[in-house]
Amino acid sequence: MEKETWCFIDFENLPSALEYAIGNNYARILVFLGSQQKINIDLTKLTKVExxxxxxxxxxxxxxxxxxxLGKCQINAGNHVDFAVFSKDTGWDRLIKFIQKEGRTCQRITRTTGSLKKAVPKAKLVPKANLVPNANLPIDVQAILEKLNNMNKAQRPKRVDRLTxxxxxxxxxxxxxxTANQIVDIFKQQGLISVDGDSKVTYTI
Known part of the structure; x- marks a missing residue:
C-alpha cells in the first residue's frame, strides 16, 4: 500500500499545527483539545480531521x-502508516523512540511556519557550501543527502529497511x-538510489 502519515496534534501546546496539517498531505489528522478550547476553522467538509x-x-x-x-493506532494501523506528533513538549521524545523501536516511523514536529502547502523547514547547522548541489531537492532533503554522501560508500545501508x-x-x-520513508521515496524519484525486487539499494551518489 502507498505510504501515508497520521498526525496527532496537541492543540493546547501547538494550536497552529491544525491549520498547518490541513494544508499538508496528512491522511488522518487527530486533534486533541482541552475542555475549554474551541477551533475557529470550518471542519465540516474535512473528513480526515477528527x-x-x-x-x-x-x-x-x-x-x-x-x-x-497513539497506542490504539499503533495496534490498528498498517505498516504503510507513519506517525507525526505535533507538540513542543520534549517529554514525547522517549515515547516516540519506543514507537520507532517497535518498527513504526514516528517523529515529533515542533514548527508549523512557512507555506502551508510547501513547508520546508531549514536544516540545522548545515552550511550551504557543504550541501550536495541538487536544485530539485528541498533544503532539508539536501542536508540529509549530504550526511549520507559523507559516509564511506562501503558502510552505506545496502537494504531499504536499514536505509530507512x-x-x-x-x-x-x-x-x-x-519521514524516513518519504525521504527514501524522494531519493528514488530523483534517481539518487534504486531499489530492486529484493529490497537491495543501489546508490548513484
Whole structure:
C-alpha cells in the first residue's frame, strides 16, 4: 500500500499545527483539545480531521488521552502508516523512540511556519557550501543527502529497511517534517538510489 502519515496534534501546546496539517498531505489528522478550547476553522467538509475534546481539567490530562490514541493506532494501523506528533513538549521524545523501536516511523514536529502547502523547514547547522548541489531537492532533503554522501560508500545501508532506519537517526538532528520513508521515496524519484525486487539499494551518489 502507498505510504501515508497520521498526525496527532496537541492543540493546547501547538494550536497552529491544525491549520498547518490541513494544508499538508496528512491522511488522518487527530486533534486533541482541552475542555475549554474551541477551533475557529470550518471542519465540516474535512473528513480526515477528527476532533477529540478532553473532558475535565488536570495535569497532563490531554497528554494521557493522546497517548491512549497513539497506542490504539499503533495496534490498528498498517505498516504503510507513519506517525507525526505535533507538540513542543520534549517529554514525547522517549515515547516516540519506543514507537520507532517497535518498527513504526514516528517523529515529533515542533514548527508549523512557512507555506502551508510547501513547508520546508531549514536544516540545522548545515552550511550551504557543504550541501550536495541538487536544485530539485528541498533544503532539508539536501542536508540529509549530504550526511549520507559523507559516509564511506562501503558502510552505506545496502537494504531499504536499514536505509530507512539510518535516515530516522539523521532526521532526529534536523528540523524537517518529512519521514524516513518519504525521504527514501524522494531519493528514488530523483534517481539518487534504486531499489530492486529484493529490497537491495543501489546508490548513484
Amino acid at each position: 476532533v477529540i475534546q478532553i473532558e475535565g481539567v488536570g495535569k497532563n490530562n490531554l497528554d494521557f488521552h493522546l497517548i491512549y490514541y 532506519n539510518h535516515l530516522q537517526s539523521i532526521i532526529r538532528s534536523l528540523e524537517t517534517t518529512k
